[in-house]
Amino acid sequence: MxxxxxxxxxxxxxxxxxxxxxxxxxxxxxxxxxxxxxxxxxxxxxxxxxxxxxxxxxxxxxxxxxxxxxxxxxxxxxxxxxxxxxxxxxxxxxxxxxxxxxxxxxxxxxxxxxxxxxxxxxxxxxxxxxxxxxxxxGAFAANAFQWRWALESSGSIDLPYPGSYGDPIHERDIAEAALALLTQPRLRGRTYHLTGPESLTFTEQLTVLGRAVGRPFPFNAVTREAWKASMSGYMSDAFADGLLNYWASTDGSPAPLTRTVEELTGHPARTFAEWAEENADAFHAAR
CATH class of the missing domain: 3.40.50.720 (NAD(P)-binding Rossmann-like Domain)
Known part of the structure; x- marks a missing residue:
């Protein structure tokens, strides 16, 4: 073998x-x-x-x-x-x-x-x-790129649940965890729940991004119906409802965190602030 x-x-x-x-x-x-x-x-x-x-x-x-x-x-x-x-x-x-x-x-x-x-x-x-x-x-830190598109098109971000918590994880941490599983047979055969190191609301994530870019990111609190209508050209109603229901379930409820990234890779999970600094240039052009 x-x-x-x-x-x-x-x-x-x-x-x-x-x-x-x-x-x-x-x-x-x-x-x-x-x-x-x-x-x-x-x-x-x-x-x-x-x-x-x-x-x-x-x-x-x-x-x-x-x-x-x-x-x-x-x-x-x-x-x-x-x-x-x-x-x-x-x-x-x-x-x-x-x-x-x-x-x-x-x-x-x-x-x-x-x-x-x-x-x-x-x-x-x-x-x-x-x-x-x-x-x-959990939630990829790169999901934040969806806000760049919103800023470019309208100048602000619509949030149906501004207080919804997530556990943004850097994509490189996921890749490094996968590398460990592919190269260390002792780790195989299990299921691993990966999270970032912090539980952050959408508004907290926008604050972190704004700090990295050097200006605030405006947002609007909108209804479920308004957000779903604005997304109708980009996703199915069923998918939109799935997102909305998930955000509703995590509104005001901090995400449970794990240390699995550290256990698999040997280093703490990268913070959302680190991701934001690495990707700040992608947001500079957004108005």
């Missing part, structure tokens, strides 16, 4: 922030890595990293992408998960690290359109003979 440190790793979702960070980490560690994407021609990869077409909604792309692969970093796309797992088993894959979501921990996860996709993939992996490790991160 190939050892964890010389096995080829297939990273799906390589254009994403977590996937691209993980590719760089694996490559820097000298681990053969294959960058998978539905549009591999758009990838910007370190020298020596091979791109491969793998669209998780297109089973025809699975066999070639999985050839000679022994580990997979998998995004939670449920549409053809059974076919992907069959192809992975046939290819001799020995371990899958799934990027799921802490939304599956909610009691109504199966009815929530945001959580349900992740839950379906988790259940498919649990029923599969393939060894699996699951990462369940």
């Amino acid at each position: 190939t050892s964890a440190l010389d096995s080829a790793v297939l990273v799906t979702g390589s254009r994403g922030r977590v996937g691209s960070a993980l590719i760089s980490l694996l490559h820097a560690a000298g681990i053969p890595v294959r960058a998978a994407s539905a549009a591999p021609e758009k990838l910007r990869l370190p020298p020596g990293v091979d791109p491969v077409r793998c669209a998780l909604d297109d089973p025809a792309t699975f066999p070639a992408a999985l050839e000679s692969v022994t580990s997979v970093f998998l995004y939670a796309e449920p549409s053809h998960i059974d076919a992907f797992l069959d192809a992975a088993e046939a290819a001799g894959v020995e371990h899958i690290v799934l990027l799921s979501s802490s939304s599956v921990l909610d009691p109504d996860a199966a009815e929530n359109p945001i959580a349900a996709t992740h839950l379906k993939v988790e259940r498919a992996l649990a029923a599969s003979p393939l060894p699996t490790t699951v990462l369940q991160p």
Whole structure:
């Protein structure tokens, strides 16, 4: 059996922030890595990293992408998960690290359109003979980029639940946690709930961003109905309701935090302020 440190790793979702960070980490560690994407021609990869077409909604792309692969970093796309797992088993894959979501921990996860996709993939992996490790991160710090678009279009940010708490986690921390699971067999076979180091409301996050950028970020408290109407061209009603219900459930309720990032990576989770400083330039142009 190939050892964890010389096995080829297939990273799906390589254009994403977590996937691209993980590719760089694996490559820097000298681990053969294959960058998978539905549009591999758009990838910007370190020298020596091979791109491969793998669209998780297109089973025809699975066999070639999985050839000679022994580990997979998998995004939670449920549409053809059974076919992907069959192809992975046939290819001799020995371990899958799934990027799921802490939304599956909610009691109504199966009815929530945001959580349900992740839950379906988790259940498919649990029923599969393939060894699996699951990462369940909370809110990505990069979700804050949605506010940049709002600022650029209208000059202010609409918040239906300004006091809703989140646990923003830096995407590099997720990637480093995945690296640990892919390279340290003793950590495998479990489910890990990842959070950032702080529980912050939306308004507190805007204050942190404003401090990094050097000016305040204006926001408007709006009704559920007004926010949903403004998002109708960008997301389905079901998805909007899922977000609104989640924000309502966390309004005024601090998010529970874990130290899992530190336990897996050996360093404390990066703060939202660190993320904001690193990404401040992206917000400077927003009015």
